Amino acid sequence: MYRILLFLFSVYLGLSGLNAQNKQTVDSINKIYVQGFNIPQDSIVAIFLKNLQDAKDIGYELGRAGAYSQLGLAYSYQGKYEESTKSVIEAIKIYDKLGQLDKVADFYGELGYGMKYRDFDKALYYMQKGKTIAEENNFENELKDIYNNYGILKEINKELDSALFYFEKGLQIKLKLNDTIGIPYSWSNLAGVYGLQENFSKSREYFNKSLQQRLVWADSLGIAENYTQLGEVFMAEKKWKDAIPFMHKSLPISLKKQYQNLTQYNYKMLSEIYKQLNNADSALYYFEQYSTVKDSIHSIKVQESIAALNIEFETEKKQNEILQQRTQLAEKDLEVRRKNTFIFGSLGLALILGLLGYLLYNQQKLKNRQLQKESELRTALAKIETQNKLQEQRLRISRDLHDNIGAQLTFIISSIDNLKFGFTDISEKLGNKLNNISSFTQQTIYELRDTIWAMNKENITFEDLQARIANFIEHAKNASEKTDFSFNIEQNVDESHIFSSVAGMNIYRIIQEAVNNALKYASADEIEVNISEKEGKYYIEITDDGIGFDQDNTELGNGLNNMKKRAREIGGTLQIKSSKKGTSVLLKVPK
Template sequence: MKHYYCLAFAFFLSVYTLSAQEIQKIDSINAILVQNSSLKTDSLLVIFENNLKAAQKIDYKKGIGESYKNLATTYGYEANGEKRVAYNLKAIRIFEENDLKPQAANLYGEMGYGMKRDNMERAEYYMNKGLKMAEEGNYKEVLDRTYNNYGVLKEMQGQLDSALYFYKKGLAIVEERKYTKGLPYSYSNLAGAYGQMGNFDLARDYFYKAKAIREEINDRKGIAENFTQIGEVYMAEGKPAVAIPFFEKSLPIARKEDYRFLMQYTYQQLSEAFKQMQQTDSALYYFEKYAVFKDSINSLETTKQIAALEIEFETEQKENQILEQRAQLAEKDLEVRRKNTYVYGSLGLAIILGLLGYLIYTRQKQKNRQLQKENELQVALAKIETQNRLEEQRLRISRDLHDNIGSQLTFIIISLDNLNYMLKDTGQEIKDRIVAISSFTSVTINELRDTVWAMNKESISLIDLKNRIEALIDKARESNAKTQFEIQLQDSEKHFEFSALEGINVYRIIQEAVNNALKYAAAQTICVKMKISDFKYKIVILDDGIGFDINEGKSGYGISNMQKRANDIDADFKISTTVNKGTKILLQSKLEKITM
């Protein structure tokens, strides 16, 4: 007998071990990301169909649902909308029937994303359903992708601010999870939104960041998407000739991966690019290819079948709800009958239970009130903190306006008073004064614009600052044609950014140095050099003017203002000058070791 029990236990243990191994194998196959896979869609379909059979064989519900979902995603890349919807609905049934809420939330979001080209109203319905479930459960592995996909829906509807909001929320979760494979989605989505807003350089930077990661993880479908997207940015800039090579790089990859939606869209973009270049033969050639794909993908019959599947799914859900309600009513009816049977015999017990219930209810109600008060207190504290931050921001802005604009407005007032006094003897001098005041007012307005420019940005990119400096130099050239200007920028950090405070103070220091060289130094040549390395900066402003003796203490307010601005951003500021040998001004990050 003892030997029999040992054999039975060994058999049970072997079956359990085998099942665990099967489950692990099924989960590892379902974990394959369709978009990142180097396999063609035909191969992926065979793999996921076999995985579905393996999961069904051992009745592994989660594995069955995930296999259906992966089959739906793969058919989506093949542009088979009918099967995509059918398999997604099968997966949803499995997830909901077995209380697999994270998987259900994720799939509702994926269904909404997959329907974005067919029916935006239904797409938002499914997306909101998935997002609500994910937020209630705080499923971060679902929220990062769902936020990104929801941003795509907003972008397609032209709601770019909302799209950026959801893209940034998705990126924050991806970075928090350190999920490298999710970064390209966030970067590409942000790039698309910035491109539509007209910030083409920033859009391209994000697309290249996404492509670099996708090359590392061998995400061929994603690389094809990025090539097409970079081409789109150049199209938006009105550069079809530059865009065409990127579209042509995308097509062979998309064709090899059997990514039909992307092929269709890229053919359309190529047709439009050649059309803009007035190369009608090529434009017609690619338009015909686009039309063939469009007809095969968006047939009326497929649309009807998808709608029928959705109706069938929703009808089934409603029927299930009706059955559940009937079961609940039957159960309540049975409960009432039981209570009526024992009501007289257990009256005393019912009274005691009622009292206990009332006490529990009262206590719970008090607890809920306490929680509500605590929540209200937290909200109030958050509002106070927000108000304090806004107040600090207003103070910083007011100080900046006072320092940069106040003194100049005072000068204008004094000049106007003097002008009023001089009107007694009208002459050329009065006219000259009026012109001088008008010019000074223009300078004041420009400085105000510079301040507002910095206020409207959370950060200032190197490209933004360089453009601003070039605009300053262009104005200087107009006012003094005899002086030669030069700008040198060495950048080893493509994505270097200044904070708004750093950016405006660095710009003001350069502006003050250039203006001083023009007004007082009689310089023939002015050079602005900038080098960025290891996320630190070094800026040098050189002129070959008359210089001055810095030991005489007559440097004026300009140098002290530059020194103060450098201190405000915790930067090193040095000035060296010699009479008749020019002036050199150095601004750099603390502990900077850059050589120029």
């Protein structure tokens, strides 16, 4: 389980790494400098559209916003202003969703400024939105530009006081932030509005301030522009002669920096001034200079157009090649993606199948173990059940046997007793015979009981047999007080032995018969029962010091015959030795 989770975690990490890499790619493409990208605008649009799709695929919102803003710029260069506006608005929506309000304000401001000559009302609307957001959140960095651009809108709309107000606001922020590049622009803007209001001294003052700042920073182009603007102020005041030095200060700088438009403008202004001063030669000279620069600009423009067309032609060729390469790359990319997807899918499928196989195998193993255990228990149950039922059946049969035959034998004894009492004149011989039959029948009942018991009892331990023999001897002691009894078991006897119930029963009955004979017929004073073990046999000896009997001349009675029969039944032998000093009965039983 732990290994499976570790593997899944690794897969997750791998996918996360891939995602981070894709984000980096999206960001890198979004950072492309559109203005300086020397390929056709269609290609630029295609690049950002693809980037937008990639960002969407990986769910990278910031990347999407970046792609939309770049698309807006690219469309505006193509003149597709509607698409441009839509793209910028999409970018604004995403930035808004992400809570990046500074960007929202900035893009609204730029959007408004960009459409100032196409749709002034909309320009004003977007600019105001940007301004409001920036003001609410005090985004000073954005506000300084928004105020400046907003002032320009006001100036275009001839709302000069309002324009002055916003230029001033923008200037204050720039001063606060020490924006040394932005400050002269604001001063120039203010000076321009003052000029339009015919407040020439104020206009001159701000142009001079701007000029001083630009002189400090050696901003040549700005300096040249300010000189020309100062000249223009004098021209507006119709102070023609005062305007000339400023134009002459601007001219060498614009010539040196090849600022052709300003050079052309300066020549034009100088021609105008000299015209007003009725200096025809100078006016003509500067007009010729103006025309030359104008032609030169035109020529340059033509050359630039040819070069541009050339570049366009070359780039079209290259573009086709790039498109072909891109198509090939896209196909390869698609192929690689397909392969990756196939490998990934196969691995996933293999993982699932492997896991399923492993779990099924484990489950089968568990089932087998359970079935084996259940089977063992079922076998054991069947065995014990069969054994139990067999024993029970045997016990019930035994009981029936005992009840039926026992009752019949008892009836025989009772009948004989009735005969003896009913016929008082029977002879002694017949009486003895009847007594013998009665005694034999009684013995049969006892033997029947022993047999039935032995049949039901499987075995008897040595210890149990020993206890029963000791009990019998104790009983005999109590019955015959003048006789000494002793019961000995030698130390080498294996007391852990288990006899079959038949063997145990017969050994007990032989000992019982021998002891009874010694008491009844031998008038013994001492009776001894010894048990020993030799060569894998039990030696059970019953000896007495009685009067003995002559084995050759005495007919063996039922008792002795029974003892021999019992010894044979258990595979043993019985030896009887008798003399006038006593009798010995030796029973040898194999273990």
